[in-house]
Amino acid sequence: MDDRHFMRQALKLAGMGVGNTSPNPMVGALVVDASGAVVGRGYHERAGSDHAEVVALREAGDRARGATLYLTLEPCVHQGQTPPCAPVIAKAGIKRVVCAMEDPDPRVRGRGLAYLREHGMEVVTGMEADRAQHLNRMYIHHRTTGRPYVTLKMAQSLDGAVAVRPGERRQLSGPRAMRFVRSLRYEHDAVMVGSGTVRTDDPRLTVRPYRRRAVSYRRIVVDARCAVDLRAQVFKDQKRAQTIVATTEQMPAEVASALTSRSVQVLSCRATPQGRVDLVDLLTKLGSMNILSVLCEGGPTLAAAMLEAGLVCTIHLIVAPLFIPDADAVRVLAPGPVDIGLAWDKVARLGEDLVITGRPHAVSEGSLDTPARDSE
Numbered sequence: 001m002d003d004r005h006f007m008r009q010a011l012k013l014a015g016m017g018v019g020n021t022s023p024n025p026m027v028g029a030l031v032v033d034a035s036g037a038v039v040g041r042g043y044h045e046r047a048g049s050d051h052a053e054v055v056a057l058r059e060a061g062d063r064a065r066g067a068t069l070y071l072t073l074e075p076c077v078h079q080g081q082t083p084p085c086a087p088v089i090a091k092a093g094i095k096r097v098v099c100a101m102e103d104p105d106p107r108v109r110g111r112g113l114a115y116l117r118e119h120g121m122e123v124v125t126g127m128e129a130d131r132a133q134h135l136n137r138m139y140i141h142h143r144t145t146g147r148p149y150v151t152l153k154m155a156q157s158l159d160g161a162v163a164v165r166p167g168e169r170r171q172l173s174g175p176r177a178m179r180f181v182r183s184l185r186y187e188h189d190a191v192m193v194g195s196g197t198v199r200t201d202d203p204r205l206t207v208r209p210y211r212r213r214a215v216s217y218r219r220i221v222v223d224a225r226c227a228v229d230l231r232a233q234v235f236k237d238q239k240r241a242q243t244i245v246a247t248t249e250q251m252p253a254e255v256a257s258a259l260t261s262r263s264v265q266v267l268s269c270r271a272t273p274q275g276r277v278d279l280v281d282l283l284t285k286l287g288s289m290n291i292l293s294v295l296c297e298g299g300p301t302l303a304a305a306m307l308e309a310g311l312v313c314t315i316h317l318i319v320a321p322l323f324i325p326d327a328d329a330v331r332v333l334a335p336g337p338v339d340i341g342l343a344w345d346k347v348a349r350l351g352e353d354l355v356i357t358g359r360p361h362a363v364s365e366g367s368l369d370t371p372a373r374d375s376e
């Protein structure tokens, strides 16, 4: 029974808050007494509810005196929706604190751990830091850049096509890959598509299970030219998931008011020289609305623009086991000036489909083929 073992348990607890804690981080806490017995457990359930350490210390009661507290994230020292946690830890008589990582929120950044040290506790940091950072990658990205973490999901054939011809709908992914996509939606604060996808696929983009979700879910349609049909599915059911149309000043006032009357939020963004929505401006606005993460579900134009702007943190490329050799086939990425490289994270099989996960980066032209390879 060592620190690593208990920290992994605390991380597991933290993960139970997935989909519900935004704009707060997921946090888990474990109180372990001198004999090595777990006497308190807690996790942050949803924004506004008690923080993990407070829940765990309440369960431990007097047994917290002289015990070790395992925390997946530095405790807060500022008054939020709930009182600060560091003084609660000191008052409980905790002797030693093992923490996975500092809180990157500007209001904390080391102050919580300093408070514990000043109050005579032994503090160990960095335990299972990689796992803790991965768990809260969206929160960390938001607090350090001010913009949401963007996950790009794409589905294609083996030869990189998404449809036989423009405007045609093609269901490529199998049921297991679709379940994976639904679980991705659940992990994110918002889903984003371009107006072309609304026209072609007319998706609902809702999240399930809806009732279990504490955080309101947003559907974002990027539409510079107000090309979407107001009867589209994405504009229905605003009580279950609010829709935001990201557009430019070119949107006619009558279209904007028609959207607003359907409870759809209109977000006017800067336009690029080509008249598209400036995605950096859009994401900065979404970040200031406390949207920590966005799942971008395409299509080819939006995906390419996101990648070219360097805004994508993770890609999940779902590859279906078929070729679409049609001459007019639509490629998964719209033509663009930048080559995109991918640092592999994982390749997995989901039913009949393959899911490739990686982190994208721009590469200069031609350099995709330069890394040394074994003879092929």
Ligand SMILES: [Zn+2]
Pocket: 051, 075, 076, 083, 084, 085, 086
């Ligand atoms: Zn706290």
